[in-house]
Amino acid sequence: DAMVIQNPRYQVTQFGKPVTLSCSQTLNHNVMYWYQQKSSQAPKLLFHYYDKDFNNEADTPDNFQSRRPNTSFCFLDIRSPGLGDAAMYLCATSRTGKDGYTFGSGTRLTVV
């Protein structure tokens, strides 16, 4: 089945230790998104790519970076995680950017 896969499902990292979250898709969708969602809050957009065109939200901290080496893969790098970065990180794709998202299962990040 075509889908969006996020790895790992759960990630525990130490304060200040770089961490990378990955997302892959078999849907061949043009647009990929990274959202951060904290408990009882709305998903907050961090970045999105339309093909290779990268779009960074103005309020996304510099501590967060992203890479999309090809259509299928997208990575979220957190250079120096702080306790406030503990959250669910959601990868989503959209075929056109005007239709609904397909979400991955998310990565729950814990910072200790």
Add this chain to the structure above:
Amino acid sequence: QKEVEQNSGPLSVPEGAIASLNCTYSDRGSQSFFWYRQYSGKSPELIMSIYSNGDKEDGRFTAQLNKASQYVSLLIRDSQPSDSATYLCAVGLSGTYKYIFGTGTRLKVLA
């Protein structure tokens, strides 16, 4: 700052009743609107999309859109305990490929 607003709930309805969930948005140019269901600890799942004024029905779900009033709603008929979840409203920002989410309404269907 473009916004999407939802009542956080919880909204409690008895099994078999109609649940009505509401959402307002601030971007007058928005053209695409979505409802997602999110179970606790899981990722959101798309359940309805709507692009034109009026009603759109899919099974037990009906989405309603009124662009003049900047209002989107979701009706769930014959509510089941398995419908208990948080329902997120998402609105496409005009001129972009981005969607803004509301904080969600928590629905509880009581058996």
